[in-house]
Amino acid sequence: MTLKQVVNNVAEMPASKKAVVDIKKLSLTFQTADGPVYALSDVDLTIEEGDFVSFIGPSGCGKTTLLRVIADLEQATGGEISINGVTPHEAREKRAYGYVFQAPALLPWRSIERNVTLPLEIMEISKEERVKRAQEALKLVELNGFEKKFPWQLSGGMQQRASIARALSFDADLLLMDEPFGALDEIVRDHLNEQLLKLWARTNKTVAFVTHSIPEAVYLSSKIVVMSPRPGRIIDVIETDFPKDRTLDIRETPEFLEIAHRVREGLRAGHSNDE
Amino acid sequence: MTWTKLDKFCLVAAIAALLALIFPLAGVDGDTGKQVAFVGDIPGLAVAMALCVIAGSAFTWLGVGSVTAGMVILAIAVFGCWQAISVLYDYGVAGYAGPGFWLFILSLWAFVWRGIDVIANFHSLDRTKQHLANFVVPVAFGVWLLFVWEVVVSGFGVPQVLLPPPSMIGERFVNSTDILAADFHQTFVKAVLSGYVMGCGSAFIVAIAVDRVPFLKRGLLPLGNMVSALPIIGVAPIMVMWFGFDWQSKAAVIVIMTFFPMLVNTVTGLNAAGKLEKDLMATYASGYWSTLFRLRLPAAMPFVFNALKINSTLALIGAIVAEFFGTPIVGMGFRISTEVGRMNIDMVWAEIALAALAGTAFYGAVAYIERKATSWHPSFRVRRH
Ligand SMILES: Nc1ncnc2c1ncn2[C@@H]1O[C@H](COP(=O)(O)OP(=O)(O)OP(=O)(O)O)[C@@H](O)[C@H]1O
Numbered sequence: 001m002t003l004k005q006v007v008n009n010v011a012e013m014p015a016s017k018k019a020v021v022d023i024k025k026l027s028l029t030f031q032t033a034d035g036p037v038y039a040l041s042d043v044d045l046t047i048e049e050g051d052f053v054s055f056i057g058p059s060g061c062g063k064t065t066l067l068r069v070i071a072d073l074e075q076a077t078g079g080e081i082s083i084n085g086v087t088p089h090e091a092r093e094k095r096a097y098g099y100v101f102q103a104p105a106l107l108p109w110r111s112i113e114r115n116v117t118l119p120l121e122i123m124e125i126s127k128e129e130r131v132k133r134a135q136e137a138l139k140l141v142e143l144n145g146f147e148k149k150f151p152w153q154l155s156g157g158m159q160q161r162a163s164i165a166r167a168l169s170f171d172a173d174l175l176l177m178d179e180p181f182g183a184l185d186e187i188v189r190d191h192l193n194e195q196l197l198k199l200w201a202r203t204n205k206t207v208a209f210v211t212h213s214i215p216e217a218v219y220l221s222s223k224i225v226v227m228s229p230r231p232g233r234i235i236d237v238i239e240t241d242f243p244k245d246r247t248l249d250i251r252e253t254p255e256f257l258e259i260a261h262r263v264r265e266g267l268r269a270g271h272s273n274d275e
Numbered sequence: 276m277t278w279t280k281l282d283k284f285c286l287v288a289a290i291a292a293l294l295a296l297i298f299p300l301a302g303v304d305g306d307t308g309k310q311v312a313f314v315g316d317i318p319g320l321a322v323a324m325a326l327c328v329i330a331g332s333a334f335t336w337l338g339v340g341s342v343t344a345g346m347v348i349l350a351i352a353v354f355g356c357w358q359a360i361s362v363l364y365d366y367g368v369a370g371y372a373g374p375g376f377w378l379f380i381l382s383l384w385a386f387v388w389r390g391i392d393v394i395a396n397f398h399s400l401d402r403t404k405q406h407l408a409n410f411v412v413p414v415a416f417g418v419w420l421l422f423v424w425e426v427v428v429s430g431f432g433v434p435q436v437l438l439p440p441p442s443m444i445g446e447r448f449v450n451s452t453d454i455l456a457a458d459f460h461q462t463f464v465k466a467v468l469s470g471y472v473m474g475c476g477s478a479f480i481v482a483i484a485v486d487r488v489p490f491l492k493r494g495l496l497p498l499g500n501m502v503s504a505l506p507i508i509g510v511a512p513i514m515v516m517w518f519g520f521d522w523q524s525k526a527a528v529i530v531i532m533t534f535f536p537m538l539v540n541t542v543t544g545l546n547a548a549g550k551l552e553k554d555l556m557a558t559y560a561s562g563y564w565s566t567l568f569r570l571r572l573p574a575a576m577p578f579v580f581n582a583l584k585i586n587s588t589l590a591l592i593g594a595i596v597a598e599f600f601g602t603p604i605v606g607m608g609f610r611i612s613t614e615v616g617r618m619n620i621d622m623v624w625a626e627i628a629l630a631a632l633a634g635t636a637f638y639g640a641v642a643y644i645e646r647k648a649t650s651w652h653p654s655f656r657v658r659r660h
């Protein structure tokens with residue numbers, strides 16, 4: 001391991017890899033009955049192929065909104081954004097990403113298995129293939145055996161895992177995950193973190209991951225984006241150099257603690273700016 | 276034992292039965308000047324009344340705690356009801372019932388009430404037992420109401436033109452099955468079913484179309500409320516002029532009646548899918564039809580079934596009323612209007628009973644399909660645990 005220089009600044013990194021998400025001066029203002037809500041302002045960000053980017057910031061700072069803009073579920077009111085070199089709309093039409101929402105959003109009339117195969121069905125993949133892929137995805141989140149259950153027969157955490165399996169089932173190269181493990185207990189969370197890391201190391205997927213947990217962000221990421229409260233701005237981007245096959249043990253290393261400290265400082269600074 | 280621990284229903288039953296033994300059973304016949312009947316002459320009735328007194332006082336102390344006890348008092352009540360009917364018809368008390376008789380009915384009432392109450396509160400994890408209890412309660416209650424109707428009508432000697440007793444209606448029903456079957460076929464099978472299917476089906480398709488056109492959604496729904504408020508009395512004769520006397524004009528009335536409830540409900544249902552779910556479908560770049568079939572229609576199903584249930588009753592009412600305005604010489608509405616004219620009130624009631632049976636069965640069938648089709652819905656889930 002070369003942990004000499006764990007923390008780098010973005011500017012110092014050579015921009016060699018392909019940019020999956022390229023955001024320039026992006027801003028988004030919601031027009032509401034109570035006047036405009038400035039959700040995002042002046043966001044500059046590049047996510048490269050194979051990056052694991054965590055977004056961390058206080059509640060309501062625009063993390064979900066940013067993810068939704070990337071997913072073409074929300075339209076930016078200023079600035080530029082491209083996904084794989086095309087507009088978010090085109091990227092969505094090409095099914096470029098799998099999205100895990102903050103809530104499970106399972107369809108109550110479908111069994112867990114049929115929920116997981118929903119995207120595959122829409123993409124007109126054959127029945128056998130659908131079942132096979134659903135099995136694999138459910139196994140990954142340890143829900144095998146629950147295929148025939150209905151969402152309301154599962155706990156909240158299990159539902160969230162099913163929704164992760166659904167996003168994994170069609171093997172998109174870009175994963176957008178909005179606090180996927182927020183509802184889970186520490187042990188399951190650690191376990192799923194490990195699984196997600198393994199998947200990432202194996203497949204070279206690009207992941208954009210929203211979280212409220214500093215250790216989770218540091219443990220998982222190759223890049224941590226710290227955001228400030230409204231209007232949502234990026235106040236720090238921290239790169240980490242942990243190897244892709246890292247284990248939970250790195251959480252005890254000084255490098256880990258150092259980065260965690262820097263994230264915390266960033267969050268604090270963001271808060272005081274606000275006041 | 277304190278006063279509050281006594282079973283008051285059983286107490287009422289015991290006291291009423293005791294008084295029934297004392298007060299005269301029947302009134303005085305105007306011609307002979309004598310009382311029509313005495314309890315002492317009718318051993319069956321005397322036994323029933325005595326049983327009520329004994330069981331009533333016993334259960335006043337013991338309380339009716341178990342289903343078995345409930346069954347026992349229901350059994351006594353059934354025996355009592357049988358004796359009461361027999362007294363009315365075999366001993367000529369019909370039309371001359373006196374205070375003793377009515378006190379006896381009061382006693383039976385208290386027993387039945389208590390018995391049904393106990394069984395209605397029965398909860399078991401054993402599904403067959405629970406189903407049986409759930410079945411017994413409404414049936415027992417229904418039978419009791421028929422019994423009360425029977426004894427009140429014949430006990431007071433209510434003229435048959437005003438209200439025939441259920442036994443007479445039943446007899447008429449059984450003896451005119453061929454007429455009833457023909458009427459049922461004409462009104463229900465031909466008019467109701469076809470009108471219902473056409474009305475609901477076309478409204479469903481129009482709703483999907485309307486949903487795609489925003490201005491129709493805004494403009495059509497208020498109009499729909501207006502049309503659904505149209506009185507069928509006014510529409511039916513016009514439909515008869517347009518579509519002739521046969522079932523087609525009735526089906527047309529039903530189409531008008533059922534169209535807008537279905538339209539409004541389906542349009543509402545199509546908007547029932549949550550924003551999150553729609554976003555989810557958008558992330559899969561799901562097209563209009565794919566989203567319609569995979570998300571919006573399933574989410575709309577509870578609303579659609581709501582309309583189907585409302586319409587199942589509306590359709591039958593519509594068909595019967597529409598037949599008052601001209602029809603070939605068959606049909607439930609036709610029969611009701613002509614038999615009323617001939618003072619054959621029992622036949623009218625037989626048709627009403629048929630309509631009630633058909634309507635209940637129709638509604639029940641729709642509700643059953645709903646339960647199967649939307650078993651995922653929170654209102655049905657609870658029982659499946
Ligand atoms: N559709 C909308 N209309 C108006 N305002 C909105 C809308 N969506 C989000 N906002 C506002 O934008 C801001 C950012 O919201 P967002 O959901 O992105 O926050 P978040 O960082 O994901 O918060 P959390 O961590 O609590 O999930 C909030 O202040 C919110 O009130």
Ligand SMILES: [Mg+2]
Nearest residue numbers: 063064102178
């Ligand atoms: Mg959020």
